[in-house]
Amino acid sequence: MPAASETDPTGINAAGDIVGYYHSTTTSGVHGFLLTHGAFTTIDFPAAFRTLPTGIHAAGDIVGFYSGSNNSGVHGFLLSHGAFTTINFAGVSSYTEAFGINPVGDIVGIYGTGTGQISIDPGCPIRSKPSPRGLTLQAI
Numbered sequence: 296m297p298a299a300s301e302t303d304p305t306g307i308n309a310a311g312d313i314v315g316y317y318h319s320t321t322t323s324g325v326h327g328f329l330l331t332h333g334a335f336t337t338i339d340f341p342a343a344f345r346t347l348p349t350g351i352h353a354a355g356d357i358v359g360f361y362s363g364s365n366n367s368g369v370h371g372f373l374l375s376h377g378a379f380t381t382i383n384f385a386g387v388s389s390y391t392e393a394f395g396i397n398p399v400g401d402i403v404g405i406y407g408t409g410t411g412q413i414s415i416d417p418g419c420p421i422r423s424k425p426s427p428r429g430l431t432l433q434a435i
Contacts, residue, residue: 297335302328305359306350306395314338314348314357327359340372340379348374350395358382358393358402371404 304315313330325345327338340346340361348359357374371382371393382402384391390407 304330305348306357308351308353308355310353312351312355314351314359316345316347324364327357329357338374346372349393352396352398352400354398356396356400358396358404360392360404369407371402373402 298320299317300320302315302317304313306314310331314327315330316325316327318325324343325347327340327346327348329336329338329348329351338346338348338357338359342363343361344364346359346361348357350358358371359374360369360371362369368389369392371384371391373380373382373393373396382391382393382404384404384406391404392406393402393404395403
């Protein structure tokens with residue numbers, strides 16, 4: 296990524312589109328990026344201090360996680376057709392990371408319970424469900 300002190304790719308789809316994050320030499324925080332056909336596009340969740348895209352599927356939907364500058368926790372996100380949606384695991388509002396998305400829209404990730412424990416079940420995908428405050432995730 297131009298003007299970056301560090302660039303880390305984190306996901307790639309079958310078309311060769313790459314997502315990841317970078318540390319800018321000109322701005323604060325951590326910014327996401329999409330590299331497609333040789334062109335970089337910055338991905339920043341609105342008002343977030345850190346945006347880290349981690350996965351992209353064939354249709355171009357991107358998942359990842361972000362944190363706000365006001366220490367509001369870590370939240371997953373889905374970026375689809377230019378619109379961001381927050382993702383929080385059902386019943387957990389302080390720590391959710393989305394890592395990947397498959398062709399039918401199943402999203403996998405981790406979540407924290409607020410007690411210092413992180414739950415990971417790579418064999419159990421989580422599916423997003425619409426809610427008034429964004430997406431919530433449920434084990435399926």
